[in-house]
Amino acid sequence: MDNSGKEKEASALMAEAEKKLKSSQSFFGALFGGSSKVEEACDMYARAANMYKMAKNWSAAGNAFCQAARLHLQVQSKHDAATNFIDAGNAFKKADPQGSPPFLLHLHCSDMYFYTWLAIAHYEQAADYYKGEESTSSANKCLLKVATYAAQLEQYQKAIEIYEQVGTNAMDSTLLKYSAKDYFFKATLCHFCVDMLNAKLALQKYEEMFPAFSDSRECKLVKKLLDAYEEQNVEAYTDAVKEYDTISRLDQWLTTMLLRIKKTIQDDESDLR
Structure with missing residues (x-):
């Protein structure tokens, strides 16, 4: 399959993932296996991203990995989300070698999911540290930051x-x-x-x-x-x-x-x- 064929297949997977995601958000979709449909959409976005990579369409690959990462966060799969964000950063770096992903990843993931997720991880770690030091006040301040960012996501x-x-x-x-x-x-x-x-x-x-x-x-x-x-x-x-x-x-x-x-x-x- 040439690059054009790979891009077409990737685009079809993206469309199917979006369709799957929309059906999971409907009342009956949520009632009957909404989370499994989100996971299926996750898989489709990741497969599409890899197809774009094979076609050397790095920007589209990065965007598809971002979509997969967002859904992983939605179903609380933090490790998978982190992996996809790193994959996205690597793809964007190839698309724009002069850029500095993942630090500029927010230019592509404009909703700031990446940085918000990082902030949550940072404050959770800090809260655990302060709990260990029995500094309840500082731990609570960090936890409240986690709550703020978690609600945004x-x-x-x-x-x-x-x-x-x-x-x-x-x-x-x-x-x-x-x-x-x-x-x-x-x-x-x-x-x-x-x-x-x-x-x-x-x-x-x-x-x-x-x-x-x-x-x-x-x-x-x-x-x-x-x-x-x-x-x-x-x-x-x-x-x-x-x-x-x-x-x-x-x-x-x-x-x-x-x-x-x-x-x-x-x-x-x-x-x-």
Whole structure:
């Protein structure tokens, strides 16, 4: 098979992988083997990448390896993700010998999956170190960074577990008690990104665990967002966020999470502010 034939086969694999991925994201697809379809798409992207390599289309190979790496992260296969990112870096280096992958890999993987994944690995390692030194405060700071980045990668369960753990520890501390509401707020938003019912049940749990949370502006905001979601009322959702933002300015992370939730009500690209 000549290079042209190899590229055609690679392109067909890319299209098939995308199709497989879309079917895994549908309601019934998720219900019936969604994760296995993601793994199959992973394999197809990797095969396509190798076909592009054989055709010496290094840029396309790098992009296909990036796609495979992103999906490996989605199914928590960190080692495979790292391997694919390295493969992508090597391919991009051949495509642009003057560049300096993997440090410039973000130019090709524009969503910053590579650097975000590296940041998670770095902060997890640091957290383990501080735990070993019994420096709980420093370990928690690192874990909160992991939660922030994990949520950005849509690894919501990892983020939720960290926010709940740090929040539970904080509510038992006189000095840290006030910050517990922020962690439970962020955990609830992560739940909301997955499913509205998850968020409602989580909110009830956090209020029972930490009654002071009920009186916080964050808890009241989530309740308004839940009501807006149930009513499929985008305007009410946006108004609730704007009202909150006038007193407590939204940072980039909160804005991202709130936009993700809003898009599940209605596909609306407009800003929340």
